Amino acid sequence: MYDPRGVYVRRRVGALVAAVVAMVALIWLIDALIGDDEPVVGVAASASPAQAPPSSGPSTAVRTSATASASASPSPRSRTPEQVPADPSAPCPDTSVRLRAETGERSYQVGRRPLLRLVVVNAGPVPCTYDLGRSRRELVVTSRDGKTRLWSSNDCYFGADAPEPTVLEPGMRNGFEVRWAGRTSAPGCPVRRDDVPAGDYRVVPRLGPLTGDAAALTITR
Structure with a gap:
């Protein structure tokens, strides 16, 4: 005897199973495509100073500090000798x-x-x-x-x-x-x-x- 309700239930269950299988396959595919990059990024982030690429930050800061210090303190050539006041009590030649x-x-x-x-x-x-x-x-x-x-x-x-x-x-x-x-x-x-x-x-x-x-x-x- 033909049971329309049973056919409908079987079709719904089959569609759900197919959807689950398709989602699992999609997740596996995405993992296969980008999964290899994550460890490399992780290694680069945790690399030791010897392995990490040189950064210009600290060196620039040092040069800037040295330049500022040089600008703040006049060079020996730019200093004007202090004029020592004459002592009126000194004998006249x-x-x-x-x-x-x-x-x-x-x-x-x-x-x-x-x-x-x-x-x-x-x-x-x-x-x-x-x-x-x-x-x-x-x-x-x-x-x-x-x-x-x-x-x-x-x-x-x-x-x-x-x-x-x-x-x-x-x-x-x-x-x-x-x-x-x-x-x-x-x-x-x-x-x-x-x-x-x-x-x-x-x-x-x-x-x-x-x-x-x-x-x-x-x-x-």
Whole structure:
């Protein structure tokens, strides 16, 4: 006897079995196609540093760090030497001290008291200290040719022989003035002193061991 319901059930079961078989075959096929790549990928991922391909990351980082360090610290050539401030208390070398004599006027009449000036100048590039003690400063009046000594500002000076260390700024004038009575003198300050007659004379500046540029002085009647 024909049973339509049984035929339907058998066909459904057969279709399900065929579908399961087809799915199993498909899974096997996919595994056969890509299964060999997974171990290679796994080995590459777990490779030791000796086997792994070199990476530019660490080396680049080191070079960048070294470059940054080199940029941060100036090279020896680019450094500017520090300028050490000059010590004003350092003694002036004699070669940097310049002296000259000056007169208030070019000529004076007999009986007037000529103004004489000793000027000290530091010709060096930095300030320094020099002894300008009174006993070291001297103005000397001589004959025009310089052969005859007529008067000195120190002949009759009996003050204390105390040093006067003085800071001399570069190029700055340091002047010392004296009025000359127009009479002769000699070391030890003898009582007899003669009036200097009209004529042409020289005023010579001295400071310790130094002698400077003389100034001309004329005494008129």
